[in-house]
Amino acid sequence: MVTLKLIITMNRKELIEQIRTKKSFLCIGLDTDITKIPKYLLDTEDxxxxFNKQIIEATKEYCVSYKINTAFYESRGLAGWQSLIRTWNELPKDTFSIADAKRGDIGNTSEMYAKAFFQAESSGMSFDSVTVAPYMGADSVKPFLKFENKWAIVLGLTSNEGSKDFQFLPVAEETMLFERVIQTVSGWGTNDNIMFVVGATRGESFLTIRKHAPDHFLLVPGVGAQGGNLQDVCKYGMNKDCGLLINSSRAVIYASSGEDFAEAAAAEARKVQNEMKLILESM
Amino acid sequence: MVTLKLIITMNRKELIEQIRTKKSFLCIGLDTDITKIPKYLLDTEDxxxxFNKQIIEATKEYCVSYKINTAFYESRGLAGWQSLIRTWNELPKDTFSIADAKRGDIGNTSEMYAKAFFQAESSGMSFDSVTVAPYMGADSVKPFLKFENKWAIVLGLTSNEGSKDFQFLPVAEETMLFERVIQTVSGWGTNDNIMFVVGATRGESFLTIRKHAPDHFLLVPGVGAQGGNLQDVCKYGMNKDCGLLINSSRAVIYASSGEDFAEAAAAEARKVQNEMKLILESM
Incomplete structure (x- = not known):
């Protein structure tokens, strides 16, 4: 059994403060695949x-956020869900926690998903935020916004090949679907409870995104393993509050496959944080 | 602990055969909310x-499919995930099982979601199908199609109020987003591994849907509690193989809140099945 940690949510002001203090806007993605972690860990109970506990301990001074990709836990059934709850419990209170779950359904069902990720007395977990898919519209997103100091991070423009299938479709003159999504979803909440997922593969896309969401925080996957470039993303995507959480998953957590995995992850996270520090200082 | 049931998948031919044999195309939705089930059940271990076991036992002769809404289970954390696996284990082998999970992410993550719902040796569950959100495009859907005799049921046109926000946007001359989704997604698989979710609130919409997906099976929520009409849906949506799975959740499973809940659910399911029988006979 796990004991319930003290729930502290993180609002926008506190997140900005953490970015300033740590000189980092790095989010570390715990996409932890049991087949990719060092073999000697397989003898432990969980x-x-x-693996996650050691990664968190080693990297927490270099990042402001952790993103847990729920798929990697669900794939292992009950044991995986146990690992998920235990990992949530290890997340430091001064980091912004993200359940990367891509949920979204009709209202009464989205409410249940919100409980799953926000309401510890119900599910054993209370993340600061959850990623949400926009296709089903307002009533699929709004239930996540009813929780005080919690965030919905809605898919805007994703970094994968398949983003081209629908997100770039023109839905009005000079407006593509992803732009309309960002315009419309922005109206359902505020800068204090909505962020957008924006892929890093095209730096210039951030110019378009910032036209529609100048002040929102953007969660940016795709730097590193997926090929995005940190300098470009910052050049086009930063705002006065920084406004970016840049996620790195595989490049950090699998920096070494040996027993030194945590140190190697720390070194990689520190390297990125150093680069972020220079960027923040030149703002 | 649960023991692993014999995994038998259901292909298109077998599903059509079941519909003919049972004279039913009813899918019962197990959106089981622990606050809505009869109080006396709260004394049991799970x-x-x-509740689900008794509902399944009472209704299985009247339906060809069960749809489990995962949100209702996830909201209860580890205990809920346990109920989910146990319920999957109770689903009769001759019914088509649906994990209504609305998943979808980049390729390597969708692969993990597919394992969660299709690969019993990994997760303890192996549904025939899972519902998938289309926003992230091809690589978010295709991993679900790699599993033999498994199905992706992709969101086409949903039945909720929020469907108006994006699904009806014009993306080309005389083509709305939901149409383009159905056209494009159809090309990623076949009638044997793709279905679409099409809401029942507008009977005439099925004319449009059938233009793009004449032969696909459609999973139709929204009959009953959400206001859709069975006769209209069948009039405009049926094809030569029936081609419809009509879902009813709350109207069946909460037909009574007393100790007779299973009998009441059976009576409600039988009523719908009788109506379906007449429709099938008049085809």
């Missing part, structure tokens, strides 16, 4: 949790 | 599972 290898994925052990 | 009340949601007990």
């Amino acid at each position: 290898p994925v949790y052990e | 009340p949601v599972y007990e």
